[in-house]
Amino acid sequence: MSDRNRNKLPNNLPQLQNLIKRDPGSYKDEFLQQLRHYQSNLQIFQLKPSQYSKTLDELLIFLAQVAHCYPEEMGGYPQDLRDLLLSHSSSLDRTMRMSLCKALILLRNKNLIPATSVLELFFEMFRCQDKLLRKTLYTYIVNDIKSVNLNHKNAKLNTTLQNFMYTMLKDNNPIAAKMSLDVMIDLYNRNIWKDTKTVNVITTACFSKITKILVAALQFFLGTHEEREDKDSDSEDESEVKSQTELLTGHRVGKKTRKRQKKLDRALHNLKRNKKNKKKAETFNFSALHLIHDPQGFCEKIFRQLESTTERFEVKLMMVDLVSRLIGVHQLMLFNFYPYVQRFLQPHQREVTRLLLFAAQASHDLVPPEYIDSVIKTIANNFITERNSSEVMAVGLNAVREICFRCPLGISDDLLQDLTQYKNHRDKSVMMASRALIQLYRRVNPELLLKKDKGKPTEASKGLKVLQYGEKDTRTYLPGTEALTENAVEDNDDDNKDNDGWESCSEEDDDDDDGEWVDVHHSSDEEEVDTSLVPETKEEREQKAMTVSTSRILSQEEFKKLQQLEAVKQTEGMTSGAKKRKRPAEEEEERGELLKLSMIENVYKKRAHDKDSRLATVMEGRVDRPKYTHGPRKMNPHASTTNRDKERGKNYTMIKHKVMNRKKKRSFRDKQIALRNSLLKKQKTKY
Template sequence: MVRHNNQLPNNLTQLQNLIKRDPESYKEEFNQQLAHFETTLEIFNLNPTQYNKKLDEQSMFLAQVAQCYLDDMKFFPQKIIDILKSHNTTLHNDMRLALCKCLILLRNKNFITPFDLLELFFNLLKCQDKHLREFLKTHIITDIKNMNMKHKDMKFNSTLQNFMFSMLRNSDAKAAKLSLDILIELYHKNIWNDQKTVNIIADIGCFSKVTKVMVASLKFFLGRDEAEKEENSDSEDEVDPRDTMIANKFNKKTRKRDKMVEKVKKVAKKLKKKKEKAPVFNFSALHLLNNPQGFAEKLFKLMESSNERFEVKLMCLDVISRLIGLHNLFLFNYYPFIARLLLPHQREVTRILQFAAQASHELVPAEIIEPVMRAIANNFITERNSTDVMAVGLNAVREICARCPLAITEDLLRDLVQYKNYKEKSVMMAARSLIQLYRHSMPTLLHKKDRGRPTEASLELKTKKYGDMDIKDYVPGSEVLLEKKDITEDEKKKKKGNKKKGNESDSDDWVDVNSDESEIDISDSDEDSDDGEEEEEEVVEEEEDNDEDAGSEDNQPERNEANIDNVNTRKTLKAKRKLNKEDIAEKVETARNIAMETIFTDDDFKRIDAAQVKKHVSGVKRNKSVVEDEEESGELVQLSAIENIHKKRKHDKHARLESVLKGREERNKFGYKDRRKNIHCSKTNREKRKTKNYQMVKHKAKGKIKRSFKDKQIAFRNYLIKQKKMK
């Protein structure tokens, strides 16, 4: 059948639409276009460097209708592949991109296997065409993602991974870099987030001779460091602080007790936030390494012998430090190397201090990390440096000691702690944060006056030695479950009365008061607590001498009243300390028995949390929260923790004026508002009076003077007389 005035051969879009509707009726037109394509292809092969618009349109048309004529289009995809394989580098950019789009369309219709197409596209990554490389990268990632959407084809993934890993070793830098980018993107999309991918990137990418590939691999292991957003939870579903202060339920409210309530709320909130905070792995790829020790040693050796830029070496040091801290590795050559870089004038010195802290863990021997501590103490924490440098040095020491408490000697720690009274606030705050750290980890290393008032939690601390692990076989605080849940007011008062009577009748014996019934005392001033601490410390320091004096009491019949009081106080403190240790041992045994026999409920855990809060508060007289400044040693050291410098605001005139002007930026202009529509018209007499000299208006200002009570009486009497006369 011959169609007169047939325009379909020139209108491929219309022909494509008609063929998809009725393939059999337009088989002749399709064969005609297929023959045209063969002819155009032969002509194109003679000069493949030129863009052929006709070939572009015909190949896209045939790809669109390929599913309608399966037998005729069986060899069409291979012809396109042959063109790209034979002329991949010589083709025109637009022509090459058009043929790639044609193949993608055929791939979506299952005319080409995914591996054959991806293999071709990876070879095309060598082409000097940036737009094409980005296009192919997007398609490869999308295609692999779609294939693993419903279920993962392990056989296909393994074959494709092996091919991509071979591309990482490619001599072409751009192809290797793009292959690595695809692997990293697939890892971040949780498609190929297995050990095989991570270890290949570590073994090939991090040791590549191409700097861009090496840097990209190191960045992959450093992770996407996003700022952690801490949400302040103000929910009411928290540990009720009133459970820890039963005595205050029935007493009169005072400012002192209000401060105590606020303090316990802070402690409870801090502990709850720490408990509910899920572990954050910013660099979880490091967890999947098969041989972290060998990888760290090999990377450190490469970094020492390489001539790369300083920034690249810093990235290597960062990865190594994270490996050491995360896997508790032993790489003893790392610490002397990094100690040589710890100088105040060194570029990026705060980051190097961060690496030193990240490479610290409890299994590092003190003599190995000692060069780092000595370098920080000698180069940073000296008065010849600026206060900012000293504060940064103290912060770095604190971060190292938070992960390795035995890294610092007792003498050096006590020397650094002396900066707690330094004239500059930044240094003073850094030194006090170091004191706060050791108060809750190893208070015995501090001087007695710096240990603070002991609490139940501090009495439970044990001095750790190298290699000690604090593993508990019980739930701390579970001994509180044996106590009664509810105590009535009458029972409470009765117990208080019995306690007072016992104290009056048996003054010589020490009376044990249950911690749940004792009132938590918080002094209103720091001076009282300091005096109390100093008194107790003096008694403790003279304990041995006084014991000897007590032993020779018969030989000294004449003793003044003050010495007798000191002996009684000493005996009381000694008995109290001994009793506290016995109580702690008894509580541990009770908790261990409960853990073996009881299944804890949610309410039980709430009561345990409340008891743990009380342990941090009881016996403390300072207003600052005990747990509020406690250090948390996570996997990653935040750079802000080292650079955190408390600065005193400037009070010169220029600084004050600058702050005043800054505060006025978004504020409406203050003062008198001139509401005249025409600024040239006159003002009222009242407005003009404001600009006049005082001598001109002082006679009118007298009327504004407030009258006395006597003047008001006289005026009111005259008013009444006048009203009476008028009647």
């Protein structure tokens, strides 16, 4: 019998593993033999843990695969692995350490060891100087916590791990602390640990002395990691498109064979499959800034750290951004922030547009107007002057507009009227920025504008109330709902006229066979005037609107109707003879709780055409245009051409030798004629 067909169960571990999984009871003796073999090798290995043992490596994976078949005999096996990793994690051989971790992962997948003990151990093993191991453990931790919270949230496990990771963020090892922070951020982005405890644990990382941890925490609250992932996915898509184009282009060259076509189809299929796998489900999540327990205290700590930090300018800029967002989102009071930002509001300052954006983000209507007025005056003195370029002036005006949108009382009437004088500036960017500022105060407080800039009065400005500092416009009704009752009555009257009126008349005509006269009443001056024609007062309209708002639930069609009515009020004049003012071509860009940099850098300039837009304009110009013909037309299109005409269509390298020889072999008479012509040409140009 050959060695290939001989059964070697004691040494052939994969075969024994397969047989044990099929029938554990029949092969228990062989398993116990391997278990004793493992225990003896483990004692030898503990004497020199830095050396690699192939026998022990194979036994570790074998026992982890069949541990669920003998739970009593393998009860202490997980604890042995855990103790070995805890005591010798830094001195173990790389391969043995990875095998021990894989064995623990197999046991955890079979629910033979609790998740808490395994995950806490793996978090501590982030201290190991093994990049591949850290990456493997990071992936497993995220996937394991995701699977545990798949059907329902495991609050006990999540709380235990979050408390443990709170201590890991303060670990002396920067790599372990950074990896723990990355795990928490990844779980938050995957909607697994999207709670207040996770966010407030991450807030502690914003005060770390390690720059990488500080930057990662700041990027989490600013949301820049999501933007970076979007850019990475866009670049990957571009690379996929490029590779697909290269494949198709390469297939055009060369002989067309069935083998090459199959190879091309296989490559395109792989590209399509990879692109499909990379697509992620779109999630709609609000900002983590809303989940902070004490935003005022957190903001003050960040600002104190900003004033005393020695980090590079990019990190300081991120801290300024976070402070401004906290102030704007939670409407905090941090008065020292505004003088701090004013120092950087200079046209030559690096990233000055972002600093202007941060100043606008930190503005809200609860900030005392004197602080905002100081910021606006600094912007006006440094940016909105004739000594600067038009782009600088436009950026300054846009920044003032965004600040005034959030704090209308922060600018004085004299400064506002000075800035509105740029509405007739020669540069379009400055002109549009100034007119946008005028449009803002026409809706907010027209009294601050000059009389010529107030514009025509509208229905919306009829009952406009200028709010003072700290005052809120609170109402107990929805504006415009008084018109819903009138429209409803009109619709009902029209329906009754259309449906019931003519039918009743026709029935009366049909039934009236007696020839009796019907009394018809006409309107006269003596009759009482219809009350519907009397203009309603403001109090009556508010009472009617309150009745409609509190008596029933409005439908989606009625809400759309209210929006249309409000839009009409913005343009409709107060008097009956007033003409309807034209609305701007573009609606004002919607503003959320966070500003966009495009609102500050909104400089009106004709942008350069890219290739696609330029090609689109070219193709648009060719519509209904006759096809052009190049060169003189022949009287007979089938006539032959001369050799000189054929040479015009050839490549120059093909006829280069003929041209050079033709120049070299000119006769003496040809040279005389050429010289005479050149002299005559010079003489004509001279006089």
